[in-house]
Amino acid sequence: MMSDSKYIEIFNVAQSFKTAKGIFPALRDINLNIAKGEFVALIGHSGCGKSTLLNLVAGLTVPSAGTLIAANKEIAGPGPDRAMVFQNHSLLPWMTCEGNIMLAVERVFGKLETREQLRARTAAALELVGLSHAAHKRPGEISGGMKQRVGIARALSMEPKVLLMDEPFGALDALTRAKLQDELLAIVAQTHSTVIMVTHDVDEAVLLSDKIVMLTNGPAATIGEVLSVELPRPRNRIELAEDNHYQQYRKAVIDFLYTRQGHVEKAA
Incomplete structure (x- = not known):
């Protein structure tokens, strides 16, 4: 054991x-x-x-x-x-904060959960890092610190x-x-x-x-x-x-x- x-x-x-x-x-x-x-x-x-x-x-x-x-x-x-957070946030610039996190959620839980459940996971991850208000913004529209918080949220969304x-x-x-x-x-x-x-x-x-x-x-x-x-x-x-x-x-x-x-x- x-x-x-x-x-x-x-x-x-x-x-x-x-x-x-x-x-x-x-x-x-x-x-x-x-x-x-x-x-x-x-x-x-x-x-x-x-x-x-x-x-x-x-x-x-x-x-x-x-x-x-x-x-x-x-x-x-x-x-x-095991989830990685890099010094460079590595967000996809054409996707929203929500979209970037949703990609990770879909990869891990996509075959196990409904669309509504996947969206709930994404929302919970954004809330955890205090960025619910930025869900529909793209990386170019937020600060460096906020980008890094999205990167952390993306990693945590995979549990x-x-x-x-x-x-x-x-x-x-x-x-x-x-x-x-x-x-x-x-x-x-x-x-x-x-x-x-x-x-x-x-x-x-x-x-x-x-x-x-x-x-x-x-x-x-x-x-x-x-x-x-x-x-x-x-x-x-x-x-x-x-x-x-x-x-x-x-x-x-x-x-x-x-x-x-x-x-x-x-x-x-």
């Missing part, structure tokens, strides 16, 4: 790519367990394989070695149990067991990013989704996560340290700004990135 501490299991995973200069080893010896309902941040310098690892969990690529398991089943390809996020707020201004981080905290509290998110932002990682997975510099990157963030939920960014535990977690991540793994940045 599967333990909640092993909802996602990653065993001895390595990933290499063929290039014009030969084989490039992106990841090596990745071993990680993620619990059901856990929020995990992947952090590290550019080129450390964060997105590569996320794509492996998504089933978009196959590992060169090792095994990935989700809910006791080997990950052999993409599936509706995934695992939500995968590749720097979803990286291209947004600081105020919009903070607002969406707070909204994501509220959404995850409601949906109880298991979340794996790639980020470069130390404060974002500490604010959102239950566990921060810190990767060493590439090539052949691996997990250097795993930090459990034992801050009570719900979390309030204003209150945490003065919290000693929050500051200690933040310092631990910064120490890993810029003291223990900082030589690459200094040489750049």
Whole structure:
């Protein structure tokens, strides 16, 4: 029987790519367990394989070695149990917000539910991210932050067991990013989704996560340290700004990135 501490299991995973200069080893010896309902941040310098690892969990690529398991089943390809949110919202510009979400809903539930039920799912997803009023607008008619919320709604509309996020707020201004981080905290509290998110932002990682997975510099990157963030939920960014535990977690991540793994940045 599967333990909640092993909802996602990653065993001895390595990933290499063929290039014009030969084989490039992106990841090596990745071993990680993620619990059901856990929020995990992947952090590290550019080129450390964060997105590569996320794509492996998504089933978009196959590992060169090792095994990935989700809910006791080997990950052999993409599936509706895992939904991805990219830094680029990837919305179809000629379709409305509602239409973009409806595409995902139809793909997952189209053979099981009536048209009315599919529309209800779409409406519920838009309501979850506070965009019911923008249902009939096209991506070109809404802000960058709203587009990203539609992307999140599209992923959540599929009722995934695992939500995968590749720097979803990286291209947004600081105020919009903070607002969406707070909204994501509220959404995850409601949906109880298991979340794996790639980020470069130390404060974002500490604010959102239950566990921060810190990767060493590439090539052949691996997990250097795993930090459990034992801050009570719900979390309030204003209150945490003065919290000693929050500051200690933040310092631990910064120490890993810029003291223990900082030589690459200094040489750049």
